[in-house]
């Protein structure tokens with residue numbers, strides 16, 4: 307079982323890294339990080355903050371773009387091109403197929419975020435004069451955010467076209483960064499029913515701000531170990547939930 | 563135990579903007595026994611591909627059951643010893659033929675040495691040895707079909723399901739696929755293949771099922787269909803005039819050569835006696851057997867005479 311999932315994951319990974327657009331995204335991220343140093347010269351005193359902030363922002367932005375860009379086509383393309391028939395006629399169950407695809411993209415993202423992180427950390431190191439250990443946690447949390455976005459993209463990809471999947475995933479991404487507001491809205495919401503509804507919505511949508519520690523690290527504050535572990539747990543659990551729903555939907559689907 | 567079993571399978575598929583459903587399969591029931599080569603025949607659009615997809619769990623039947631090796635078709639474990647060649651196969655264009663076969667070998671959890679050995683053997687078998695290093699996007703239709711055949715056999719299957727295995731192949735390729743099927747049969751592998759080329763089915767199958775408009779309209783052994791089903795004999799004799807063979811209608815004459823068409827074995831015996839007694843010489847008696855083609859067309863037209871081979875007149 308693990309062997310099959312690994313086979314699908316490596317195949318997905320190999321296919322993804324062949325795409326030149328991936329190189330382009332990474333180069334853009336490098337360019338944006340480099341540009342942040344130029345920008346920082348204009349703001350005397352807070353140079354390091356600017357580089358730290360914008361660099362991490364670029365890493366998250368391009369990571370998200372890659373996750374969505376590849377994620378939304380992963381399942382749909384196989385169905386559309388009919389390459390999936392031969393695969394699912396093997397002793398591969400549908401959940402294994404989805405999980406394999408997911409792991410393949412996560413592997414791709416690990417490499418890509420890894421590259422961007424090396425560039426980013428080197429840049430900050432050069433600016434600060436010492437290795438920014440506290441940023442490792444921030445990079446890791448960004449990767450966990452990507453794991454959720456990937457799972458959401460695959461969920462949508464498993465039943466709709468890339469176009470709609472893109473729209474839905476971007477919507478979840480945007481709303482996901484606003485849900486922390488919902489948590490505080492629960493207390494002040496009028497009526498029990500509304501409160502219930504709002505809290506349901508809060509739990510259904512991912513709270514992506516959990517993974518955003520930029521405001522902390524910019525000021526050189528470390529991110530607590532417990533906080534990181536909680537966030538990783540949340541990311542894994544939420545992704546697993548998304549993949550479970552994806553499997554339920556995909557299992558029922560006719561591959562015509 | 564049957565290797566493949568369809569029992570009253572029905573399936574509708576959505577079409578059009580409003581996703582209205584078209585009833586593609588009405589009632590498909592058939593069984594394939596161990597070691598058999600089964601021809602799944604039917605005209606275009608009769609539902610062969612749809613049936614096979616239901617069997618493999620790619621489609622969920624609306625009603626009825628499908629089983630492979632006694633397990634439900636959508637159970638992944640049922641597919642461990644199964645090989646499948648999809649219709650008009652399309653594979654990952656960026657992989658080479660060899661990488662593709664190897665990838666599918668991984669999906670069967672085959673150890674790498676077994677994979678390598680079988681991949682080599684199969685690529686050789688399907689005549690792709692010199693093209694296996696090319697990316698699939700450079701393959702022609704027939705090459706795709708060949709590599710598809712190779713991947714269908716990677717796990718040394720006990721059951722092979724081939725959806726139109728000969729389509730897109732040149733005459734040599736067809737011959738080779740036939741040989742592969744016969745070779746599988748000799749090794750006791752069960753083969754279920756769909757086709758509308760009846761001559762292929764006639765040459766390969768133990769049994770055939772005829773699908774028409776989503777229903778199995780006929781299922782029987784090939785021998786049973788063809789054996790002894792001489793439709794008529796074309797009989798020719800020399801050195802006689804038509805009047806010398808009373809009771810038989812002469813179809814044509816050419817000098818003192820007479821041509822007859824006789825539909826009954828006893829009549830033929832009598833005809834030979836009469837010709838010889840009258841001093842004539844029997845030049846030729848050639849039986850015209852029923853072909854699957856007749857069976858096919860006959861059954862579809864609801865023409866029992868043609869379908870059963872009891873017709874008095876063959877095709878002119």
Ligand SMILES: Nc1ncnc2c1ncn2[C@@H]1O[C@H](COP(=O)(O)OP(=O)(O)OP(=O)(O)O)[C@@H](O)[C@H]1O
Nearest residue numbers: 562575576577586605606607608609610611612613
């Ligand atoms: N995805 C689909 N959506 C709607 N209808 C479909 C779909 N695929 C096939 N059909 C319809 O189902 C019927 C059976 O199609 P199927 O492909 O099973 O036939 P077939 O016997 O394999 O034909 P062929 O010999 O041409 O391969 C056809 O009438 C076709 O129009």
Ligand SMILES: [Mg+2]
Nearest residue numbers: 610611612649
């Ligand atoms: Mg077909």
